[in-house]
Amino acid sequence: MRTVAVVGASLAGLSAARSLRRQGYDGRLVVIGDETHRPYDRPPLSKEFLAGTLGEADLGLEAEGEDLGAEWLLGTRATGLDRASRALRLADGREVRADGVVIATGAAARTLPGSAGLAGVHTLRTLDDARALRAELARGGRLVVIGGGFVGAEVASTAYTLGLDVTVVEAAPTPLAGPLGETMGAVVSGLHADHGVRLLCGVGVKGLGGEKHVDAVLLEDGRSVPADIVVVGVGARPCVEWLEGSGVALDNGVKCGADGRTSLAGVVAVGDCANWYDPRAGAHRRVEHWTGARERPDAAVTALLAGGAVEPGVPRPPYFWSDQYGVKIQFAGHAAGTDSVTVEAGAVDDRDVLAVYRRAGEPVAVLGMNQPRLFMRWRKQLAATS
């Protein structure tokens, strides 16, 4: 292989570029990114960066003096992949021919239909998003967060710390029930009420009020919640439109094998845009976690360099964390389909708890709130046994 192109310059793309060099690839390496920024860390955007305790320089993912010998084409989007010539088309008209391609184009924040053009309405995914929201939060006022998932909850927590009046609106009866299950979803989202942040559940959003600037969030039950700032945190969609017609099979992102290989030889996909086959689940699972973007590229690069002749390993249980209202929340495994949740340490009312999810008696997931030490041990055990 003489040229490998990595499409995407965030954590998954950077991790792939690092893996390529670490695994001995010494050919031409091109990294393409649609944002103008060098690779940066996204988790702090809703937390320390938004709160102002972490600056932009602290977000950089590259170590000082790190040089991967790559050509960085930043600020330009890939718009297509030509299967015959194995060439990437870029938005600025350039073309990059490559023998190997790593797709790491990530995901984009979902928006609310009809919210375009209304000032004061934000999504949070990129550094530019976070800069804009941070500037607006600094002016204070009433914030309504649409969506009680992790991004929404973290923004609510940060805004609460900054002294804003915060309301969270969640369409489902229990926030976080998907990733954490009903019981623990209720416990973790209980952090809002603990701090006097209003949480409205089981009610959808009908629309936004306001002419030029948002002034309210209109709920489906007829209520209107006054708002100076609105953050829409309703999930993300994989950025794969540019691959349509390329021959790369798409299905909830890029459809991949258990080692990141796509339907096209010489093309692998990693990170939030990649829907990997999970041999343990017997199904494809698109994982949007930081840890997956950091760890999985190594396996994908091995498969890419070997031309597919490697036995894919069993993936580690997915792991993610969140920080809300000063509580460290950690979760590993899959909550779906579990039949029991037991508290192994601490107490849910203290928001200091370690809970283990079991299926047919076997631990399959673990949740920690302010229990990093015990959580770490359970997470290692899950990885060893499952």
Add this chain to the structure above:
Amino acid sequence: MIPACRLADLPRGEAFRLDIDPPVSVFHTDDGEVFAIDDTCTHQDASLADGWLEGCEVECPLHASKFDLRTGAVDAPPAKLPVRTHEVVVEDGMIYVRVSTDAPNLPPCIASRLAGGPA
């Protein structure tokens, strides 16, 4: 030198956190060696004594950065800066730590707090 704990009270594979400022962790490896490094991960505020010890390497309990106990070097990101290492002396069954005079690499959130910035 600061006394940490008795060697007999620190089983292999375990860590002891010395609550000085900044805190220091003493690790007793499975091979019976004892090392001391700064307890706070250089990436974000996490106690490495709560981490996972494997060989001469500790994995941060939050974001899985790994540090070499012998040198303090980063073996796995997201951490970018090494942790300080400290000299360990075991005398009469007691573990002592001679704290390094180098400047610690504390994570930005802690560094800004110490500098009087927003916490």
